[in-house]
Amino acid sequence: MTAFKDIEERLKEKAKDLLEKGEVECVFAYGRGYDERHPRPYVAKTKEDAENLVFNEYCTFNLARYAVKEPRKKIAVAAKGADSRALVQLIQEGKLKRENLVILGIPAAGMVDAKSGLTLDEKTTGAFANPVVYDVLLGDKLPEAKNSPYEVLGELEGLSGDGRWEFWRKEFARCLRCFACRKACPMCYCDPCFMDQSRPRWADKSPTLDGNTMYHLTRFYHLAGRCVDCGECTRACPVDIPLYLFHKRLAKDCEEMFNQAAGMKLEDKPVLVDFRVEDGDEILL
């Protein structure tokens, strides 16, 4: 495994090179925050800026979130496994163009959520160690996780229906409707979001259990077959709602029913705007 420090060096080098040659207008990567544990997303526009780039285990942000706002510019994006899947998914959805992107792939294992101290792996989120699509790879490829990213669902799936509802009811009830989840999510690029609509008004404006439930269920649905399991929503949540569990479960369902995982292949179509005649009715049972 390539050391984070080496990745950082290569990231700087590559960014400088791209900016100097004018191959991209800017490089989306990470810069220093108020301390080591809190790097921040950083956009390098000049080769001097590139000197400010950092990379360490706390660089958990999914920069696809920022890239999606620049569909027309030629940009470079630093992308770990899940981040690259987000880019692929956004390309599938026509939100980004492959030819406008230089993907700086970062194989990364042992990333750490600064807030919880948890390692990002198949038990939490961002199970993919290696980028699925990239132009440059800034480190050596890593072995992929051996365990299924869905094993973590076992506990919740083992509960009775009532038990699961109790679990989610409590979680939804705590939601402050701050929308940090959707702000952090690279796939939540809708502007406006359905929740901002007044016609129809899908839920009360103030955080009530019923409105929160509607918001989260609908958002989960909108991300079904699109969520790349980067975990940004969950890390962003100020009250620690484990949103990733629901997303994971729908990802698992999509893989089982439609044989497709989000953001894996450029030529795929998102599963819910696609169909196969042979899908079969058993999926409805």
Added chain:
Amino acid sequence: MDFEPKILGIACNWCTYTGADLAGTTRLKYPQNIRVVRVMCSSRINPSFIFRAFQLGADGVLVGGCHPGDCHYGTGNMYARRRLAITKKMLEFAGIEPGRFRVEWISASEGNRFAEVVGEFTGQVKGLGPQTKLKIKTD
């Protein structure tokens, strides 16, 4: 008094709604807990409609469309099938009894099938009792 569930039906205009009419024309009897909303195609159904229906107090939701391959609009029900399959999985994972939601392909000539499905489904929902989890608490 016995629990009489409220069941929302959402039926496509060309097949299931017409099939439901046929059930009437042939004077078939089935439980009247169902109230049917007519839409042009099962692909019009937004999964949020289903969540909404449960919030509005539906104890069960039955969606009807044309048989795959017979959609009036060609492929609408193919998309609907995927969407509604996800919806079903979502309800289940959220802890809502999956038996409260059912999708059936019923053609315009299957009046008896409509009556049969409604009968079966009503019985099933009755067995599950009132749906209180998603229903909006007014008090």
Added chain:
Amino acid sequence: MSRIGVFVCHCGLNIAKTVRVSEVVEFAANLPEVVIAEEYRFVCSTPGQELIAGDIKKYNLDRIIVAACSPLMHEKTFRKVAEAAGLNQYLVTIVNIREQCSWVTEDEDVATKKAKALINGAVYRARLLAPLVSRFIDVNPEVVVVGGGIAGIQTALEIAAVGRKVYLVERTPTIGGHMAQFDKTFPTLDCSACILTPKMDAVLQNPNIELLTYCEVAEVKGFVGNFDVKIRQKARYVDHAKCNACLACVEKCPGKGESEFDEGLAKRKAIYIPFPQAVPQKPVIDRETCTYFIKGKCRLCEKICEQKAIDYEQADSYIEIKAGAIVAATGYDLMDVKPLAQYGYGRYPAVYHALEIERLFNSAGPTAGKVVMRDGREPQSIAILHCIGSRDKNNYEYCSRVCCMYSLKFAHLLKEKTHGDVYQLYIDMRAGGKGYEEFYSRLLEEDVKFIRGKAATVTHRTKNPEEEGKLIVEVDDTLTGKFARIPVDMVVLAPAMKPRADAKDMARMLNLSTDKYGFFMEKHPKLAPLSTMTDGVFIAGACQSPKDIPDTVSQATGAAAEALTIVSKAKMELEAATAMVNAAACSGCRNCVTVCPYSAPSMNEEKGVSEINEALCKGCGLCAAACPTSAIITRHFTNEQVMAEMEGLMEF
């Protein structure tokens, strides 16, 4: 605040027997925004309609709800009533309290309660309804017919006959199609050319038909009434405007190619017309076989041409046409039988396929109508093998429909021309058609040998001196259960008719669906056999399924009528309950663009939002449910309207 009128129908006793109508009316009258609730024995009757019309005026109603039979029954009736009374027809709501209420229960309480719930739902929804205006668009008066075989010719002539302009697009240098290759037609044995060439000539003479030969459809855009069709005129290297059809060039040309029209049984020149009666009579140069194009030297045709019509520099050009309707009549291909090695086609020169033998029969064909084989012999015994590739899971599962009859025709002609022994090897003799069974019966009397069994193998492996020099057809004669070896001089195969090799490309251009083989799909197999899922595009002939000439001509005439129903109108009414995009709420996710089967939504790349072409929209709502931001409004079935109805229904 809206002003709603509710009318509850007794439908004699159909409703009133189980629904307590007065109670329902009282209930309805007390619902918010309901101004008046009335009941009547038969609301659909003239007095019933007058009651509604009267109340609309009297109470200044802006919404009406009719609780009666199914909307599929009388929605149109009540919409007309409303329009006549000055109320927009889309402000009428029908509540189905008969088919889905009074007829499906015997319990009065239950039926009455359900009727109330249904009316409550309707009231909730009605408040949110909006008037919709039917819009009209101009219709291009012209028609494009693709394919110049008998189907296309017939369609073009019929349309031109009523004075409409037709563009007839044909990809080869002449019209006429497969029918022009035939000698006789079953079951009447009329000479094919005698009935076809007058029609070809009529096309040429008709001022309403613009004939575009050696042309291909390159692109189709737009929608019913407003198609933009781009046609590629392939380079002919002969300026047809100058050419006077003297054909001196053809005579002098030293180049030689295989005649496509004669199925490779004869040669043609490099500058050529496919056959003497070709329409137009003006030649084209085939680059592949032209000495000048191959070697850079020759130009004999140029030298001989007094009109200076030869133009080696000519390039493909494009013609843009506006059309109101399109008819696809692109025909079929004969299956390539070479891969079916057991029948020996391509291995034994004495094995022929159906179109080849047609050319041998034809007096204008390569043998001047004599049945002479490739080795110069006249066959004294011939086996005709049915179902080659048809009714066959390994190839084409369908019956090609015409082979039984043309095989009978071949048998007749072979008998007549060679006086030899003719065998028919068939599975089932399918002679359903006017005069067909009689024709079969006639052939039985003509001493043709019918063997019920599908030929298994054609081989040269002889077993005794009598078989020497012959081809042996091996078959289980299923009627005796005996294995038969039939020594013959000639074998004729009846291969499957299949879709054109490029049918899928054509389907994509015209937005047609195809069946699993590639034949164009009709909108409905029984009730709309000439229409397709794309409004304004019609199909005729063998591009839809294998077909004989009578059926093809009937379809072609029908397709002409279908096309005329569109182009005979100056304006066309569009579906009013269509979808639209609220641009402010669109996030540009493209879901709608991806899912719509009618290509109604498209992305405005500049604005980053999608737009719906309402002329293409059928109002199914597929896009609206795919829209994550609720930016798509499906008129008459908006999110709010549907959910309001749900709310009303769930209250009781």
Added chain:
Amino acid sequence: MSSVITPYLEMSQAIAEAGGEAFKKCYQCGTCSGTCPWTPISEFSIRKLVRLSQLGLEGIEDLMWSCSTCKFCVDRCPRGVEIIDLVTSVRNVYAGGGLLPQTLRTLVGSLSSRGNPWSGDQEKRNDWAQGKYPLYAEGMEYLFFPCCTGCYDQRNVSVSRATAELLTRAGLSWGLAGAEVNCCGESVKKVGDYELFDRLKGNNAGIFSGLKARKIITASPHCHFTFKNEYGGAYEVIHITELLAELIKEGRLTPKKDASGLKVTYHDPCYLGRHGGIYAAPREIIAALPGVELCEMDRIREGSICCGGGGGGLWVERMKGERLSDFRIEEAMETGASVITTACPYCIAMIDDSIRTANAEDRIKLKDVTEILIDYLEE
């Protein structure tokens, strides 16, 4: 047979339930019987068998043992009727009723008691190898499974030896299946004894998985077919000709001896060709002999004619003039070839017998592809 028939639908149903259901699709066109190599030389009509099954009529029992399951008719059938499944299910239904012919009883009896069809002693299964070759052990790359016929039938033993020698000379890591394995069961399945087949399969499959076999080389296309399609184990099944062709391509086996003037023809075994889809490999092996001329017969590859040994045919006595291999050697000799090669123990046994009964030994020699390869391997 009575001239009046009454459909006996219970029998038809029983045949369908035994796996012959596809007969329902048949429209009696006669492609199968017109294609079947038995039709011209015997009273057997596969079409009639299908027809009788459709109606459950008697008379079927007189027809059912002729089919050698060569798959020619199945490939040609325009309705997609799985005729071999039908034949085996008819046999299953009737053999269950005790209608097994005497010769097949010997086959079934030997398989049941000794695990091989040749009444050979189980412990002598590997005697042919004379102790020269190792037994398969975990970690080896290939497990070689010589057909029972290659172990016990004298003519075929020499084929097994040639094969073993080639594997050794190519320097492969390989071992023999131990004496505890039994017949793959292909023939007995086709004879309709599903139960015995399952038993044989169970024993072999257990041994293979115990040995953790990864790649199994079969000498017989019948074993190849069965391991691949009926066993469903997690190993790769390779026919010896595929492997040899590959080894020649890689240069690990190079025939050097001059074969100029040698005219060879090749008979496609049905289970290697139509059942296994392998046509090129054996021809590539022959073509590798320096200077050899391959003289093809008229009916080859997908259109090859069966030797008659499949589907239990090896154990069925047939009248002279009703033996397919007799016709096959005539066809081979017509090509001018002096050697007929093939790649299946059953074909070897059948053709060897035909050459001897026709006293044609001086006109044509029979060689397995492995044998001819080893003959020309070194100068």
